[in-house]
């Protein structure tokens with residue numbers, strides 16, 4: 001019975017192409033070739049082409065030191081930082097669909113995100129991803145330090161890394177305000193209060209009283225760096241829109257640009273470090 | 277059980293917490309051969325987990341704080357730092373043994389061999405992405421992002437805390453005024469980090485894990501990272517309550533706790549208590565001793581230290597005057613935090629230089 005069925009099927013599909021042939025067909029068809037500029041078979045040439053002809057993979061070198069690609073060496077922490085950044089970008093955009101940065105709506109939009117939006121865990125992914133990214137970046141720096149990978153010729157990439165670390169913290173900090181709840185408002189109040197004490201630029205900072213023309217103080221509570229940061233004397237709606245723009249537009253663009261430079265430099269500085 | 281909790285609360289004070297962490301740090305460096313043994317490390321792991329479970333079970337206060345959603349990542353951070361400290365020290369210890377026997381580090385065995393990035397690296401990235409994504413998804417499903425009442429300027433929560441990753445900075449505010457703790461020191465931390473590759477001229481230890489070949493780089497960096505950052509975050513989270521008062525990790529946060537602050541400025545110590553003539557009215561004269569102390573610390577001490585300590589002499593020759601000068605300056609400023617902490621605990625010292633007229637307090 002079964003044999004008969006098998007035979008019937010075999011006869012019926014006698015001239016049908018084999019899976020191998022289908023694969024072959026796709027990989028040599030116009031569509032595939034227009035997207036991937038290299039063949040499918042696993043040859044050294046194609047492995048090279050896979051990297052060289054793809055703009056994303058192209059940030060990698062074609063070949064890397066075996067010691068450098070090991071998990072025990074890099075802990076994958078730089079890559080994980082980048083992965084989390086991408087994740088945050090995607091979930092952040094989804095959150096922007098629902099969120100309006102005004103004192104009237106911000107908080108209730110967040111409540112709505114939790115209560116009315118189906119599969120509403122975007123905010124969770126975004127928030128925990130942000131915490132995880134802070135940790136991943138610290139650990140990445142820790143690993144770069146412990147392997148002495150900042151030594152020549154990689155000095156400047158370390159410097160770029162430090163800027164990325166600062167930007168990561170800034171992203172977390174500016175984002176912390178956006179839910180517009182008590183936690184947000186007061187954490188940001190505590191954090192930004194220090195700006196008042198900036199030397200020369202904050203009105204409670206040393207030296208600020210020296211900046212005056214003909215007895216008129218130029219740095220006062222309504223003109224100092226704290227005021228500029230908050231758009232007012234206190235954390236208010238003006239602060240919300242400032243932090244929103246910094247958080248969603250300015251800092252991510254700067255960070256993404258510097259990441260591209262960072263990855264490019266990893267390559268140009270001779271790939272992931274290794275013993276000489 | 278509450279005897280144990282009370283005893284821990286009793287023993288832990290800002291100063292003893294600091295001393296314990298420094299002893300722990302010293303032991304970590306000194307006994308690295310021992311604790312990096314996997315068997316031993318696993319025991320430490322179990323003890324620490326046991327301790328946390330014990331704390332969670334017997335102290336509702338500790339549990340309440342530890343399970344605040346925004347505090348949960350701190351455990352990820354602490355265990356992440358712990359695990360990767362182990363991983364890096366383990367590899368460093370193994371390499372150091374090999375180097376001592378004249379062999380190259382482990383990394384050398386595979387570093388001359390090149391592999392194709394596609395697929396040998398791309399598949400690792402792919403798998404790491406999947407694992408990272410799954411972990412993040414599970415975490416997000418299990419733990420809600422916090423949301424408190426709508427923001428209102430009318431009511432200030434006490435304590436008001438910065439996000440946990442800034443608590444090290446907030447803790448500095450206890451000892452230094454905001455212009456230093458909130459502005460100058462953070463700026464110097466960033467500049468100092470950027471300066472590391474230009475100061476560390478030791479050509480060894482590039483591209484592999486090692487401790488013995490670069491102890492003078494690793495010890496200060498980790499001191500800053502562990503003692504002045506990670507442990508202060510832990511302290512800021514679990515041991516700072518209303519009014520930023522210090523509480524034991526299991527002690528209930530009493531909002532009415534009153535701590536008598538009888539901190540005294542250096543000027544008062546000298547003019548009033550030692551010389552017995554009262555504070556001069558001129559601020560410069562009044563603070564002259566503070567200026568002398570700070571001046572000596574930043575300008576007089578480096579040459580003196582360099583002369584007396586042979587290791588520093590060598591370092592000066594190796595680095596040249598500029599690099600050495602910058603290194604000294606950054607190290608002295610890093611040391612300024614623990615020094616002020618100790619002065620506060622021992623002498624109740626408030627300001628070394630205190631000129632509230634210009635908001636210039638050190």
Ligand code: HEM
Pocket residue numbers: 074076077078079081082085137140141144149150154157158159160161162164165168259262266271272273
């Ligand atoms: C948003 C933050 C960051 C991202 C996404 C990132 C990403 C990466 C990636 C993917 C690599 C390749 C090797 C690896 O994964 O370890 C790398 C290497 C490197 N990173 Fe970062 N990084 C970031 C922050 C930092 C920071 C904070 C530092 C140091 C202060 C730093 C310094 C370096 C250096 C020196 C290398 C070359 C390491 C080597 O050749 O072994 N990066 N980074």
